[in-house]
Every structure is written in C-alpha cells, then in structure tokens.
Amino acid sequence: xxxxxxxxxxxxxxxxxxxxxxxxxxxxxxxxxxxxxxxxxxxxxxxxxxxxxxxxxxxxxxxxxxxxxxxxxxxxxxxxxxxxxxxxxxxxxxxxxxxxxxxxxxxxxxxxxxxxxxxxxxxxxxxxxxxxxxxxxxxxxxxxxxxxxxxxxxxxxxxxxxxxxxxxxxxxxxxxxxxxxxxxxxxxxxxxxxxxxxxxxxxxxxxxxxxxxxxxxxxxxxxxxxxxxxxxxxxxxxxxxxxxx
Numbered sequence: 001x002x003x004x005x006x007x008x009x010x011x012x013x014x015x016x017x018x019x020x021x022x023x024x025x026x027x028x029x030x031x032x033x034x035x036x037x038x039x040x041x042x043x044x045x046x047x048x049x050x051x052x053x054x055x056x057x058x059x060x061x062x063x064x065x066x067x068x069x070x071x072x073x074x075x076x077x078x079x080x081x082x083x084x085x086x087x088x089x090x091x092x093x094x095x096x097x098x099x100x101x102x103x104x105x106x107x108x109x110x111x112x113x114x115x116x117x118x119x120x121x122x123x124x125x126x127x128x129x130x131x132x133x134x135x136x137x138x139x140x141x142x143x144x145x146x147x148x149x150x151x152x153x154x155x156x157x158x159x160x161x162x163x164x165x166x167x168x169x170x171x172x173x174x175x176x177x178x179x180x181x182x183x184x185x186x187x188x189x190x191x192x193x194x195x196x197x198x199x200x201x202x203x204x205x206x207x208x209x210x211x212x213x214x215x216x217x218x219x220x221x222x223x224x225x226x227x228x229x230x231x232x233x234x235x236x237x238x239x240x241x242x243x244x245x
Contacts, residue, residue, distance in 0.1 A: 005045035006094040007112070008084050009035055010077035011102035013053040017231050022056050022102050024229070026239050031229060032056055033063045034105035034242065040065075041109035044116065045094075049102070050084035076206055077101065078181075082192045085185070097188055099181045105238050107180070107226040115182040118156060118218035125187035125215040128207070129178040130157070131225045138176065140166050145177040145205060147219055155221040162205050176225050181207075187215060 011022040011032050018024070022032040032049060039047040049060045049067040052074075057067035068087055074080040081099050088094075096119060100112060111129060118127035130147045138144045142164040149157030161167070162177055183191070190213075197212040199205075210217060229235050 004093060004095040005098065005116075006085070006089060006096070007039045007042070007045055007047040007098045007100055008081040008088070009039060009047065009049045009100045009102050010074075010080040010084075011049055011051045011053075011056050012072070012074075012080070013051075013056065015230075018229065018235065021229060021235070022051070022053075023059060024235050026105055026235070027242055029063070030056075030059045031105050031235075031238070032102050033059060033065070035100065035102050035107065036060055036063065036065045038105070038107050038109050039098075039100050039112060042112035043109070044113050045096075045098070048084065048088050050080050052080075078188070078206065079192055082188060085188070092185070095185050097183045097185055099183065101179055101228070103229045104180070104226045105229065106241050108222075108224075111178075111222045111226070112180065114220045114222055115180055117220050119182055119184065121218065123216055124218045125184055126191075126207075126210055126217045127182040128159070128217060128219055129180050129222050130175040130219045131178065131222050133174045133176050139174055145179075147175050147177045149175070149219055152218065157219040157221065159207075159211065159217040159219050161211065162203070162207050164203055164205070175219070175221070177207075177219075178222070178225055179228075191215070 015021050023030045050070050052072040060067040070083045115127050118124045148161040149159045152158045197209040200208040
C-alpha cells in the first residue's frame with residue numbers, strides 16, 4: 001500500500017430520506033462496514049471512516065477498522081474529510097486523498113483503484129469516475145448526474161461540465177457520474193476554501209465549484225454504476241445485490 005495515499009470515508013447519521021443509513025443492516029453488517037471493507041480490498045492505502053456519530057465509529061472499530069469523530073456541522077463530505085485529514089495525518093505524508101462515499105456498499109474495489117489513473121498526469125487536480133449510461137430512462141433523469149468531457153485517452157475524459165440535464169445533445173454516449181473523488185492534497189485544501197460557486201448552486205453539484213475555479217478534473221470510465229443507498233427501496237436493492245454478504 002502507498003505511504004502517500006489515504007482513503008477517507010465520510011459518514012453521517014442525518015439523512016432526510018433514510019435516517020441512520022450508515023448503520024442500516026445488510027447481510028448482518030452495517031452498510032458502512034461493507035463500504036469500509038471494499039475500500040480496504042482496493043489495496044491502495046490506509047482506510048479511515050470520518051463520522052459525526054460515536055455509534056458509527058464503534059461499528060467500524062468492532063469490524064477491525066479505524067474511525068474518528070469529526071464535527072457535526074459540516075456542509076459536505078469534502079469538508080468532513082478535510083477536517084479528518086489533518087487529524088489522521090498531521091505530518092502531511094499523504095499527497096493523495098480518496099473520498100469514498102459511505103453509501104456505496106456495492107462499489108467494486110477495482111473502481112476505487114481506477115480513480116487514481118488520471119492523477120498520473122501532473123496537470124490533473126482531481127480525479128473521479130463515470131460509466132456510460134445504458135438505460136434509456138436515465139438519460140433524462142435529473143437525479144442521474146452527467147459528465148460532459150473531452151476524451152484525452154482510452155476510457156478517460158477531461159471534465160468540461162457536470163449537469164443534471166441531458167447532455168451533450170446529439171448522437172453519442174452519455175456518461176453517468178459516480179461521486180468518488182481522488183484529490184491531490186493541495187487541490188482538496190484549495191477546494192474547501194473556495195466559496196460556493198454560481199453554477200454549483202444552480203445545479204446543486206459541488207464539483208462545479210472546482211471547474212469554475214479553473215481546477216482540472218479528469219474522469220476514469222468504468223464498467224458500471226454502483227448502487228447508491230438513499231431510500232428504503234435502495235437499501236432493499238443493496239441487500240438483494242449483496243446476497244446476504
């Protein structure tokens with residue numbers, strides 16, 4: 001595992017549609033433990049859960065993981081991992097920070113590793129993931145965030161825009177953005193200090209703040225979109241997908 005890379009998983013108890021979802025049971029284990037295990041299986045660096053709830057920390061530690069408590073007033077997962085970063089790594093050894101959302105229990109470990117590929121280019125500040133949209137109904141669904149980008153290499157885009165609209169228009173594939181980010185440490189530090197940007201507020205997409213500030217985001221294309229758990233129906237789907245795992 002790399003000494004200069006750290007995986008942080010933000011997890012909070014408050015959720016409008018599924019309160020307490022990090023502790024939701026999936027096959028006898030809390031959802032956050034499934035996510036933590038998948039991050040560990042990526043084999044790219046230490047994994048720490050950053051949470052505002054002692055119960056989440058206890059669940060992770062009971063499973064053999066590491067967790068730490070952060071403030072409860074963070075506006076986003078990015079802010080939470082930024083606080084956690086200095087707590088976990090006060091000597092500033094980590095140069096790359098991977099933010100894995102705590103509600104992606106079906107995330108393939110290989111996709112976490114794939115997010116590091118774009119950072120091999122020193123001009124890239126932030127790397128993320130997307131998959132080609134295969135279901136016609138997702139093309140016009142505003143809950144499916146699309147990334148518009150220019151191809152810079154096989155299975156890699158340079159992000160030009162993120163949107164809830166159906167874009168780009170015309171013939172060709174659309175790409176479903178997956179909210180996992182690999183930041184250079186300096187990029188994360190810059191990002192969280194920026195004020196919310198106009199397009200970020202309009203689209204309700206935090207990553208647009210980075211693009212509006214001139215930061216470069218590249219996208220690794222993976223084969224599928226992991227199931228994000230936001231509702232009781234999503235939770236049941238995750239239980240079925242993991243088959244009691």
